[in-house]
Amino acid sequence: MSNPVLEIKNLHVWYRTYGGYSRVLDGVNLHVYKGEKVGLVGEAGCGKTTTMRSVLRILPEGQAHIPEGQILYHGNDILKMKPRELQQVRTRGISMIFQEPAAALNPVFTVGTQMFDVIKYSGLSKEESRKDNIKRLAIQAIKEVYIPDPERILNCYPNQLSGGMKQRICIAMAIVTARELLIADEPGTSLDVTIQDQVHRLLRGLVEKKGMSLIMITHSLGVARELTDRIYVMYAGNIVEVARTSVLFANPLHPYTLGLLSSVPRLTGGGVAEGIYGRIPDYLRPPGGCRFHPRCPRAVQRCREEKPLLRDLGDGHQVACFQV
Ligand SMILES: Nc1ncnc2c1ncn2[C@@H]1O[C@H](COP(=O)(O)OP(=O)(O)OP(=O)(O)O)[C@@H](O)[C@H]1O
Ligand code: NI
16 A cells, blocks of 8 residues: 555643643554545544644644654655745645534625635746635535535625534635645534535545545544544553444444443333443553553553553454453
């Protein structure tokens, strides 16, 4: 296979807090190939958003600290890029859509004004930046997210649109200029389930049509199963298991993955199964050894003392656990 579009290597991210450093990411490794759809799955607070904000370098300034790690975009470390290079990545390479569409749109400007700005600053040639061309690109992007009457939408303010429409506009803005990788952070979680489902299918269709790569952040293995080729399971700032989606569901190995699977609601009644007891640890004083050991039904002494690294079990199925 060719080289990955994006490769995160041994990423550590800490937050400065009143109590000291909160050591959230503890050596994250993740990659995505061209055209691949990858899921990053784990419960609230495990560090999914932190990982992806690091990629675009949009972590809160002055609070976040990256003591170690690399984020390679076609082999170039994003963490070392100069502002111009970084701008290029953000406008032409990688874009991100967020959970809350309302927060991503500015209420005081029309959809058109905001879309035109995105296009203008995406490094187009002089010829391409002609006004009529910018408008044409915006209209085309709105059509691609299946919103009727694009001309009218351009003149609307965000509050004139429904939540689902706003999320679609955010997607249109993310794909309006040539992009290679789309990072979707639980898009549509604030919307009702049928609309959320439509947003997911729209995303999948678009990235497939354009041959883009997708990193889908979600707390739901069910959602990841629908949308991705490969899944990274994250627990407390570590990747604990990676596998092709079909393999992960056929042969899940890490005790945390098993716990997550048992908390996926059954379609055939029975409701939510037992899930996993306890909660994500305090990152100021994270547990030693395997961070999952306090909640793990299979933990032994070694798990308390030594950190398990990802081991390859063949065919890219990797797991970080001494007990499998
Ligand atoms: N600016 C910050 N300062 C201190 N701690 C932070 C900051 N931002 C995030 N955190 C902490 O980092 C941890 C990981 O947060 P993050 O948002 O990356 O998790 P997540 O997996 O995206 O969760 P969710 O599913 O709720 O979106 C959490 O404990 C969170 O409280
Ligand atoms: Ni998040």
